Amino acid sequence: MSGRRRIRGNGASTQRQLSGSGEAPKPPATEPTRHLRGRRTPRWLKITSAGLALVLVAGIGFAAFLFLQLQGNIKTEDLNAGLNGQNGPVADDDHDPIQILIMGTDTRSGQDASYGSEDESSGYGNSDVMMLLNLSADRKNVSVISFPRDLMVPFPGCKNPHGGDPLPAQPSIQLNAALSLGGPGCTVATINAFTGLTIDHFMLADFTAVKDLTAALGGVDVCVSKAVTDPASGLDLPAGKSSISGEQALAFLRTRHAFGNAGDTDRIKAQQAFLASMTRKIKSEGTLTDLPKLYNIANIVTRNLTVDTSLASPAALITMANRLKDIDLSQVSFVTVPSGADPADSNRLVLSEPTAAELFQAVRSDTSLTSPKVSTQSPTAPSSKTTAPATVSYDKSIQPVVVSNASGLPERAAELLKLLGTAGYTGSVQGEAVANQASSQLLYGTGFADVAKDVAALFGIPASSLVSAPAMNGVQLIVGADFATGTKYGSVTVPKDVVAGTADQPIQCQDVNDLPR
Numbered sequence: 001m002s003g004r005r006r007i008r009g010n011g012a013s014t015q016r017q018l019s020g021s022g023e024a025p026k027p028p029a030t031e032p033t034r035h036l037r038g039r040r041t042p043r044w045l046k047i048t049s050a051g052l053a054l055v056l057v058a059g060i061g062f063a064a065f066l067f068l069q070l071q072g073n074i075k076t077e078d079l080n081a082g083l084n085g086q087n088g089p090v091a092d093d094d095h096d097p098i099q100i101l102i103m104g105t106d107t108r109s110g111q112d113a114s115y116g117s118e119d120e121s122s123g124y125g126n127s128d129v130m131m132l133l134n135l136s137a138d139r140k141n142v143s144v145i146s147f148p149r150d151l152m153v154p155f156p157g158c159k160n161p162h163g164g165d166p167l168p169a170q171p172s173i174q175l176n177a178a179l180s181l182g183g184p185g186c187t188v189a190t191i192n193a194f195t196g197l198t199i200d201h202f203m204l205a206d207f208t209a210v211k212d213l214t215a216a217l218g219g220v221d222v223c224v225s226k227a228v229t230d231p232a233s234g235l236d237l238p239a240g241k242s243s244i245s246g247e248q249a250l251a252f253l254r255t256r257h258a259f260g261n262a263g264d265t266d267r268i269k270a271q272q273a274f275l276a277s278m279t280r281k282i283k284s285e286g287t288l289t290d291l292p293k294l295y296n297i298a299n300i301v302t303r304n305l306t307v308d309t310s311l312a313s314p315a316a317l318i319t320m321a322n323r324l325k326d327i328d329l330s331q332v333s334f335v336t337v338p339s340g341a342d343p344a345d346s347n348r349l350v351l352s353e354p355t356a357a358e359l360f361q362a363v364r365s366d367t368s369l370t371s372p373k374v375s376t377q378s379p380t381a382p383s384s385k386t387t388a389p390a391t392v393s394y395d396k397s398i399q400p401v402v403v404s405n406a407s408g409l410p411e412r413a414a415e416l417l418k419l420l421g422t423a424g425y426t427g428s429v430q431g432e433a434v435a436n437q438a439s440s441q442l443l444y445g446t447g448f449a450d451v452a453k454d455v456a457a458l459f460g461i462p463a464s465s466l467v468s469a470p471a472m473n474g475v476q477l478i479v480g481a482d483f484a485t486g487t488k489y490g491s492v493t494v495p496k497d498v499v500a501g502t503a504d505q506p507i508q509c510q511d512v513n514d515l516p517r
Contacts, residue, residue, distance in 0.1 A: 397427055
């Protein structure tokens with residue numbers, strides 16, 4: 001730098017150097033060539049560039065800070081607490097059909113201690129809200145499927161969250177008890193077992209999450225047919241429309257006595273109306289594309305949220321937001337799992353079949369519930385060619401064919417036996433029911449491969465489902481949840497009128513009842 005200052009100095013300084021030595025000084029070795037000298041970079045541009053670099057670095061640092069803050073908020077647990085511990089293939093959250101089980105817990109621990117007694121303030125609590133958010137692979141359809149908390153279902157058994165012996169399988173439990181027994185992963189395992197689904201993620205929210213989220217959104221519009229006061233939940237609203245948040249939003253979602261017949265199904269209707277209203281507001285205000293607003297909501301939600309480990313990052317949550325931001329509200333459907341009164345206890349519910357099985361099959365096959373004619377191919381349908389009939393002749397009437405039910409539907413084996421009899425397999429018998437499983441199998445012993453091929457061809461069962469069992473004498477069809485309805489494997493029927501409403505419909509007023517509180 002000193003050489004440059006001499007050469008490029010003022011005129012007087014240069015003249016003194018020349019007169020003192022009698023010859024011009026040689027340029028220093030570091031003197032830049034003529035082409036590189038040019039104009040110096042203006043000072044203002046240096047300052048601006050440095051400022052931009054500083055802003056960029058600060059921005060990256062701040063983004064990293066926000067990311068780490070959200071990451072630190074999130075609490076995680078294993079997705080599946082079932083005894084087999086199998087989650088199935090890992091889904092691509094950006095392209096595959098995705099099922100997210102959203103649960104609301106009634107635990108009174110931590111910030112929620114004011115809502116109950118000391119006896120209610122430990123453990124996971126019961127899941128009073130269970131909604132399956134189903135995102136289609138093509139990003140065009142969303143279904144929100146509510147599971148009644150009073151639904152009686154088989155319990156597959158779960159790992160003990162406190163260590164020790166596993167929780168044994170039971171013929172029947174109330175669905176919302178699975179959370180208190182084994183945590184959110186146990187609820188996932190239980191629903192997987194009787195639906196044949198493979199749920200990809202879960203979110204478990206507490207009371208505080210509902211209050212804070214609705215406050216961040218500036219309230220959610222609801223409507224009641226007349227003024228309502230429910231001491232049990234704290235709900236207190238005038239007739240007509242209201243914008244509610246915080247405690248009143250929580251009371252609206254929790255009340256079991258105020259609406260309809262004061263039962264679980266009418267509470268679900270109110271919850272679905274609330275969620276539809278909230279969806280419309282988020283969509284109309286562009287929340288999912290407004291990063292500051294989205295971050296604020298994510299920060300609020302993640303502080304009061306437990307998710308499975310694969311969903312435990314802001315990036316994963318943003319992926320879900322991206323999938324939802326362009327959905328047409330008319331393609332956001334709300335459904336309640338078909339159910340009816342339990343013959344053993346009128347205060348409980350059981351699945352209504354075959355309607356429930358048809359619904360689960362439609363979800364497994366990524367079929368739109370609002371526009372089934374544009375449904376995609378079922379992922380449970382054959383990935384290889386359907387099994388071709390055998391060419392060897394034999395007497396069908398004497399073939400030992402056994403049908404065992406693993407679908408979860410009590411009469412399913414009997415239905416398929418009738419079809420086998422009509423096809424000439426009159427010696428077919430019903431075997432003992434086996435534990436529910438998602439996929440059907442066709443087992444065959446030595447010398448019975450031809451019979452197995454013909455039975456598979458009869459029902460459209462793919463070759464990949466045939467399993468050699470040399471010790472077996474005959475053929476056994478194990479009917480899984482993927483063949484719970486219909487006469488052809490992989491067929492899909494969307495139950496009529498299963499969709500209760502869509503998010504684009506005007507706000508619905510809830511019928512306030514006059515039942516004693």
